[in-house]
Each structure stands twice: as C-alpha cells, then as structure tokens.
Amino acid sequence: xxxxxxxxxxxxxxxxxxxxxxxxxxxxxxxxxxxxxxxxxxxxxxxxxxxxxxxxxxxxxxxxxxxxxxxxxxxxxxxxxxxxxxxxxxxxxxxxxxxxxxxxxxxxxxxxxxxxxxxxxxxxxxxxxxxxxxxxxxxxxxxxxxxxxxxxxxxxxxxxxxxxxxxxxxxxxxxxxxxxxxxxxxxxxxxxxxxxxxxxxxxxxxxxxxxxxxxxxxxxxxxxxxxxxxxxxxxxxxxxxxxxxxxxxxxxxxxxxxxxxxxxxxxxxxxxxxxxxxxxxxxxxxxxxxxxxxxxxxxxxxxxxxxxxxxxxxxxxxxxxxxxxxxxxxxxxxxxxxxx
Amino acid sequence: xxxxxxxxxxxxxxxxxxxxxxxxxxxxxxxxxxxxxxxxxxxxxxxxxxxxxxxxxxxxxxxxxxxxxxxxxxxxxxxxxxxxxxxxxxxxxxxxxxxxxxxxxxxxxxxxxxxxxxxxxxxxxxxxxxxxxxxxxxxxxxxxxxxxxxxxxxxxxxxxxxxxxxxxxxxxxxxxxxxxxxxxxxxxxxxxxxxxxxxxxxxxxxxxxxxxxxxxxxxxxxxxxxxxxxxxxxxxxxxxxxxxxxxxxxxxxxxxxxxxxxxxxxxxxxxxxxxxxxxxxxxxxxxxx
Numbered sequence: 001x002x003x004x005x006x007x008x009x010x011x012x013x014x015x016x017x018x019x020x021x022x023x024x025x026x027x028x029x030x031x032x033x034x035x036x037x038x039x040x041x042x043x044x045x046x047x048x049x050x051x052x053x054x055x056x057x058x059x060x061x062x063x064x065x066x067x068x069x070x071x072x073x074x075x076x077x078x079x080x081x082x083x084x085x086x087x088x089x090x091x092x093x094x095x096x097x098x099x100x101x102x103x104x105x106x107x108x109x110x111x112x113x114x115x116x117x118x119x120x121x122x123x124x125x126x127x128x129x130x131x132x133x134x135x136x137x138x139x140x141x142x143x144x145x146x147x148x149x150x151x152x153x154x155x156x157x158x159x160x161x162x163x164x165x166x167x168x169x170x171x172x173x174x175x176x177x178x179x180x181x182x183x184x185x186x187x188x189x190x191x192x193x194x195x196x197x198x199x200x201x202x203x204x205x206x207x208x209x210x211x212x213x214x215x216x217x218x219x220x221x222x223x224x225x226x227x228x229x230x231x232x233x234x235x236x237x238x239x240x241x242x243x244x245x246x247x248x249x250x251x252x253x254x255x256x257x258x259x260x261x262x263x264x265x266x267x268x269x270x271x272x273x274x275x276x277x278x279x280x281x282x283x284x285x286x287x288x289x290x291x292x293x294x295x296x297x298x299x300x301x302x303x304x305x306x307x308x309x310x311x312x313x314x315x316x317x318x319x320x321x322x323x324x325x326x327x328x329x330x331x332x333x334x335x336x337x338x339x340x
Numbered sequence: 341x342x343x344x345x346x347x348x349x350x351x352x353x354x355x356x357x358x359x360x361x362x363x364x365x366x367x368x369x370x371x372x373x374x375x376x377x378x379x380x381x382x383x384x385x386x387x388x389x390x391x392x393x394x395x396x397x398x399x400x401x402x403x404x405x406x407x408x409x410x411x412x413x414x415x416x417x418x419x420x421x422x423x424x425x426x427x428x429x430x431x432x433x434x435x436x437x438x439x440x441x442x443x444x445x446x447x448x449x450x451x452x453x454x455x456x457x458x459x460x461x462x463x464x465x466x467x468x469x470x471x472x473x474x475x476x477x478x479x480x481x482x483x484x485x486x487x488x489x490x491x492x493x494x495x496x497x498x499x500x501x502x503x504x505x506x507x508x509x510x511x512x513x514x515x516x517x518x519x520x521x522x523x524x525x526x527x528x529x530x531x532x533x534x535x536x537x538x539x540x541x542x543x544x545x546x547x548x549x550x551x552x553x554x555x556x557x558x559x560x561x562x563x564x565x566x567x568x569x570x571x572x573x574x575x576x577x578x579x580x581x582x583x584x585x586x587x588x589x590x591x592x593x594x595x596x597x598x599x600x601x602x603x604x605x606x607x608x609x610x611x612x613x614x615x616x617x618x619x620x621x622x623x624x625x626x627x628x629x
Contacts, residue, residue, distance in 0.1 A: 010432050017426065018443045020503070024458050025446075027469060042467045081357070089354035095346045104351060111362055113615035114608055115564050115584075117369035119592055119601050124365050143361035146354055175347050204451035206567040207585075211592075222451045229457055236461065243454050250449050254442055 032240035039237030054241035061228075064245060067221035074137055074220060075202035081142040082149050082198050083191050089146075090153035091179050095165070105154060111147035118211050125212065132214045140212060141202050149194045156190045157183075200253070221246055366608070373602035379595030391602040401603070403579040404587045405610070407494060408563055411583060412614070414498045415505070415562040420554055422502060423509020424547075428539075430510065431517050441514070444507040452504065456571030459500045463487050463572075490580040493573050497581060501568055505561075509554045516550030517543070556618050563611050584610075 031039045032054055034047040058064065089108075093101045121140065125131040130139075160183065168178045184191075202208075209223045219227070225246055232238050373391055377384045395401050430441050447455065462469050463486035471483035486496040520543060528538050544551075566585035569575065575582035575590070584607040591600040 007432075007434075010429060011434055014429050014434060014440055017429075018440055021443050021447060021507075023469065024462060027461070028458055040467070042461050042464060042469065044469075085354035085357065089351040092346045092348065092350040096348070100348070101351070104355060107363070108354075108358065109619065110612075111358060113560055113611055113619060114366070115604070115611055116362065117365045117601065117604050117608070118588070119597050119604065120365040120369040120372055121361070123372075123597075124361070124368065139357060139361045142357050146358050146362075150354065175345075175350075179350065200449050204449070204453075206451065206453045210567075222453055225451070225457070226453060239457065243457065247450050247454060251446065254446055254449055 028240045028243050032237060032244045034237050036235045036237055039235070039240060042236070051237065054237045055245070057238055058228075058242045058245060063216075063219075063224055064221070064242075066217065067219060067224035068249075070134075070218055071203050071220040071222070074134060074141070075199050077134075077138050078141040078145065078202050079195050079198050081138065082145050083194055085142065086146055086149035086153055086194065087184060087187055087191065088179065090150050090157050091183055093150070094154050094157035095162070105150070108147040108150040111144075112151055116144060116207075118207070122211055132212070132218070134218060137208055137212050137218075140208055141198075141205075144208075145198050145201065148197070152190055152194060153187060156187060160186050369601045369604060372598050373605045375598045377598035377601070379597070384598070387598075391599050395599070395602055395606070400579050400582060400587065401606070404582045404584050404603075405606075407581060408565075408583045408607075408610070410494065411498060411501075411565060412559055412562040415501050416555060416558045418498070418502045419505050419509050419558050420551070422506040423554065424513050426506060426510040427513030427517060428543075430514060441510070444510055446507065447504045448508045450504075453567045453571055455500065455504050456568050459496075459503075460487065460572060463496055487573050488577055490577050493577065493581045497569055497572050500572065501562070501565070504568075505558065509558070512550050512554050513547060516547045520546045552618075552621060556615075559618055560611065560615050563607075563614065 027042060027044065030044065030046060031042060033050050033052065034043075035049070035051050038048060089104075093105050122131065125136045125140075128136075130136040164182060164186075165178060168182055173182070203220075204222060205220075206222050206226065209218075209220050210226070213219055213223065216227070225242060228242055229239055232242075372384075374386055374388060375384045376387045376390070426444055430437060430444070434440070465471060465483070465485040465488070468486070470486065471480070474480055474483050484492050486492050524542055524546075525538050528542055533541070564585065565583055566589070569581060569583050569586050570589065573581045575586040584603065588600045588603050588607075591603060
C-alpha cells in the first residue's frame, strides 16, 4: 500500500522548500552583523568580527520608533474602521437583500477588482484640506479595504440563521442591539480573518503612504525603509540591520495568528476566505461545526459528543448557543440571554 | 420578519467612506485624464483625447501592458501550482507540520518592499546566493545577471513574487482540504485508485471553492504589482519590466498628472476586462452550490 520510501521523499521535499524560504532570512540576519566590505559579499559564513554598530546606527538615524508608532497607529485605526463599517453594512446588505442593497453589494464587489486612481486621490485629499494627515491615509485604506471585508462578511452572514434575528426581535431586541450583541459575536471568526488581512496589508503597504504622506514625521515603517535604503544603499550591513529590525515583529504576528487558528486551523484564515458560497439555509454553519468536531473526534473514537460540545462552545458565545440549540431541535428558540 | 425593516442607515458609514475616497477619485480621474493637468501649469484645461493619443502612440504602453499581463498570468499559474503542491504536502502526516506551515506562510506577512531589497542582494551577479548556489552544484555557467539582463529580469521578478505569495495559496488550499472527508479518498484508495487519480477525480474537484478564491485574488493582486518591480528593476533595463504602476509613478514624478491619470484609467479598463469574468465565474459557482 504505502510505499516505504514515500515518507522520506515527502519530508525531503518539504525540507528543501523550507530551506528556500529560510535561507534569505538567514542571509540578512548574518550579514547584518558584518562591516561594510564583508556584508557586500552576501556570504553565508559567520562574520569575521561581530559588528553591532550597524544596529546602533540604524537606531540613531532610522527613525525606527516613530515609524513603528505610525504604522501601529494607522493600521490599528484602519482595522477598527473596516471591521465596524463592513460588518454593519454586511448585516443589512445580506438581510434586506433588496434592489438598493444588491447594487450596493455589487459596487463594493467592483471595488474589490478595480485599481485605485491614486493621482486624483491626492487631489481630492487636497480639496478636502486633509492632505498628508493621518486621517487621510486612514480613510484611504478604509475605502480600499472595505470591499474585501464586505465581500467576506456578506458570504458569512448567509450562514447565520435568520431565525436568530426573529427570536431576538420577538424578545424586544432593537436592531442595533441585535447587531451588537448577537450578529457581531457570531462573526468573530471572520472578523479575526479580516483583522489579520487588514493589519498585514496596511502595515506592509508602500503605495498609500508613498503617494499620500509628504511629511516624514508621519511616515510608516515601510516608507522609512525606502528612505533609509536610498540614503545608505552603499552599506548593505546597515540596510540588513534595518530590515532585521523591521521584520522582527512579523514572526510574532505569524505566531499570534497561528495560535489563534491552530486550535481550529480549518476555521482560520483560509476558511474565512473560502466560505463565501454556501446555501442560505441557516443551519450550514452549525452543521459545519458538527462535521469539524466529528472529524477531530474520529481520531479518538467514541468521544464524539464531548468534542462536539467543546468545538461548538469555542466557536460560539454562550448566550446565542442556547437559542441555537433550541432552533436546531425544531422547537421555538429559547430565550436569548444576549437580549435580556 | 419583514426584510425592509432592517435599518438602511447601517450601511451608510461604509458607503460614505467608499464613495468619497474610492469611487469619487475614480470618477474625477476620468475627467482629469482628458486634461493637461501638470505641476507647471497654473490652470487645468480640457484637451480631449490628446493624452490617450500620445499614450497609445508610445511603445512604452505596450510594454507595460504585455508585462503586466505576463506577470499576472505567470504568478496566477505558478502561485496556484506551488501553493496546491505545498498544501498537499502539508496535508501528509509529517513531523513538525505546524512549524513548516508557519515557515511557508511567513514571507506573505513581510512587506514586499523588504523582500524586493533582499532579493536584490540574492540576485547580485557576483555575490548573490542564486549564482553562488549554481556554482556549488557545478552549474556556474548558468549564472546570470538576473535583474539587468532583459531576458531574465521579468522572470526574476515573477520568481520573487512566487516566493512571497505561494504560502498564502497554501493556506487557502489547506482550508479546502480540511473539508474533504477522509473516507472518500480512503475508499478510492482501497478500490485501487492511484494517488494521481484520487487527486484528479476526488480532491481537485472538491477544492473548487478554494481554487476560485485563489485565482481571483492572485489575478487581481498581481495586476496591481508595484513596489516589488520598483525596487527590483524600476521597470528597467529599458522598459523591459515596465508595469502599469511603475509607468504611472514615473509620469507622476515628472509632474504629468493628467497623463498618469490616463494611464491609470487604461489599467482600470484592463483589470475590469480580466477581473469581471473571473468574478462572474466565482458568483456562478456560488449559485450552483
């Protein structure tokens, strides 16, 4: 059945692939400790003398802390705007589903495809007297990233049963409360996906600040690299040191994302992206969770029930779960704690 | 429950920001592309199709067009091939699987501009790793000046972008693979289906959703490539690696705003022509499901 050499072969390929990814990282790390001559050779060997001055120089001249602060501020605020605006919009777009909402959705979808007209954007910011401000960049990013978030969230909204809304409204919930206490918590998985994607794309973006930020004190870290490399391009050691500092938070971010998702890796980044289809039958997501729990339970036979409950609990907040269970067994949904 | 009662105003913040900061500049851009707007002029005047006439008279636009399309096609194809391959490998029972998944995903979270600078060192003709590695395995003769040789420059940029984005496609495919019931492939395997046949007839069809998402994202994303090209070659040597956004940038920095807006509009049309059918395919599949 299984060929004995197969496993070794697979491991070898995986190992080689990982090497292709890791070698460039190793190269910048090791060369960031070398002097100007030695680092220009991009050698793989350890430095002949360990040179820490590169890092000192970067910290003295690179405006690193300011760059990090700006990147953090801007990406954080964009995350807040995008997740809030997009989830509110997705909620009514999917639920109303009338002609106006359909055309709104279509407009957002078009925004997913078409490129930004950057030069007119600069002019617009000037006309609004916000050119070069944090606010202008945050609004630019929000506008650019909203289509993606709306697209994802509308796809996911279809899986949240309307019966939940009905129960909540019967209990006397207002629409805002319904959105805030019931819909939003159910969207958390996708919102995490949105947050990660938005965070990463804003943090790493060069295009936006390159055109929109003229004031160097407001440059993000990515623009600081660009500026720094144009000034120091003759000394690779210093440039590499700058890069090491700049990408050092990235592994942390990958690990944070991974930690959030490995418990349900399939419920992670990828699922959020692929879950755009699906019938509007209401119970799809519940069934999905069951299937997932079941698959995990297969590993340890006979513990299916426990796994099931554990999984469902981790994906859905307590209050809503009650009514969920009620709805599934066919009876009238139980009292919604979130609405009480 | 009456659908109409869901309050319309919930969509207003998103709509407002999107209309003002995305749609409005696009529409204003259509107007400006018909003007002689530039840094030196005191006033902007309407010049009809002059920008477009000049633009289509330049061979540079043709280069930008073909390079953007070649880049998009190659990246879409290879990103999906490599990403799917990685996902299948990562779906096997190998040790430290999560570690490897993380490693493969890592380049995706790093700023493209940093990757561009790193690969400028990697492609260095004398000391870069690529040529050195070719030397170690006795293929030193195959070494190239990767970024300055017109024959290889675009290829090198494509390879760099694949290095960056393959891990992302992998994650999406992995998610799709989780939804394929094990019993399906197992029973096929008991019936004697080879790995390839199982992949071709069971796994791949069931990955359709992941496939469409990946294709859509990479087609759209790769047509908007900018800083990777700017850092690696800045469109050179000559215009051999010119893409739309480097073209826009260079005309913009020369102060020809109206002209660069016209180029932006050509890109707009191109992306729409390519992107909408892909999106329509995605929507169609959504309905079928």
